Amino acid sequence: MHQVYQIKQEIQSLSTYIHAYEKMQETMDNVYYEIDDIKSTILNDVTALDFDSERFEMLQQREFDLIKIQQKYQKTIPELIDYLDTLKMDQAMFDNYEGLIQTLDQDIQKKKDIVLNDAHKLTQKRKEVASMIEKALIERLLALDLSHVSFQIDVIKTDTMLESGMDDVIFNISLNEGEPLKPLHKVASGGERSRFMFALKSLQALYQGVSMLVLDEIDTGISGKTASKVASQMALLSNNLQVIVITHVPQVAAKANTHLKVYKETIDQRIQTFVEILDEDARIKEIAAMLSDETMSTFAIEQAKMLLNQKKDKH
Structure with a gap:
């Protein structure tokens, strides 16, 4: 100037x-x-400016901090803003964790009350059904050559909640007159358990309305007169549904309308399973083999014919 x-x-x-x-x-x-x-104008404008050096340093520091955050999280500014919003929501939830826990506890208690109520109803239903099962099973067990059987189902409520409810269901049985009831698994022999399982399965099949029942060696441990009675009950059951029995007991096999032989052979160093439909002669031979430990004696063949004829005579 x-x-x-x-x-x-x-x-x-x-x-x-x-x-x-x-x-x-x-x-x-x-x-x-x-x-x-x-x-003069410029001087007036400059004079009017309020330059705050502390604020400038603060803003500059924030810029540096922001750059560090971007480098640390590998995010853009918009992504950092979204991430901050998420953290704020998490923080708000954490700050209210006591209220959240209280809400969850209340929800759990409501559900627990519902489950306990359902478990109580299930217990009552089991007790009602138990008496019906007891009567029906005793009738079937008596027909299976268990002439002095007594049977009782105990439904005992526990403090433990399981998927199946809160009950211990115990099958108690007495197999001889005058003996006290005891848990089935402690007193029953193999043959007695087999008959019990057959009675239970047949009862279950009838109540559930199934069209087929498969019994895999459920006659284990029985023979003679008892086997004949079990076979008769199987034949009776077959009037209402298809019964497939896997057995090694000749008295049981003889009651069937159709016989299938299941056997294995080694072919090309591999074991293969085959099923063969038996005709009349083959049926006699297979039952005779069961009767005589696979020795095809004349007596065994006659016994096999007799067993098969007993079935025919009842039709």
Whole structure:
């Protein structure tokens, strides 16, 4: 500004001697005063600015921190904002964890009450059905050559909740007259358990309305008269549904309408299983083999024919 003023003064001196500079002097005066006005305006504006060095440093530090956060989490600014919102929601949930736990406890208690109520209903239903099963099973067991059988189902409520309820269901049985009832698994022999399982399965099949029942060696441990009685009950059951029996007992096999022989052979060093439908002669031979430990004696063949004829005579 000082240099402009000097130039203005020199032009003014020259205009005293050279009239052509008078016009230039006028222009220079105008330029000088305009520049002076601009200077004043700028100074006023600068003076009006409120520069806060502490705030500037704070903003600069925040910028540095933001850059570090971006590098740490490998996220853009918008992604960081979304992540911050997620953290705030998690924080809010954590801050309210006592209320959340209380709500969850209340929900658990409601569900527990429902489950306990259902378990109680199930216990009552089991007790009602138990008496029906007891009567029906005793009838079937008596027909299976267990003439002195007594049977009782105990439904004992426990404190433990399982998927099946809160009950221990115990089958108690007495197989001889005058003996106290005891758990089935402690007193029954193999043959007695076989008959019990057959009675239970046949009863279950009838109540559930199934169309087929498969009995896999359920006659284990029985023979003679007992086997004949079991076979008769199987034949009786077959009037209501299809009964498939896997057996090694000749008295049971002889009661069937159709016989299938299942056997294995080694072919090309591999064991293969085959099923063969037996005709009349083959049936006699197979039952005779059961009767005589696979020795095909004349007596065994006659016994096999007799067993098969007993079945025919009842039709």
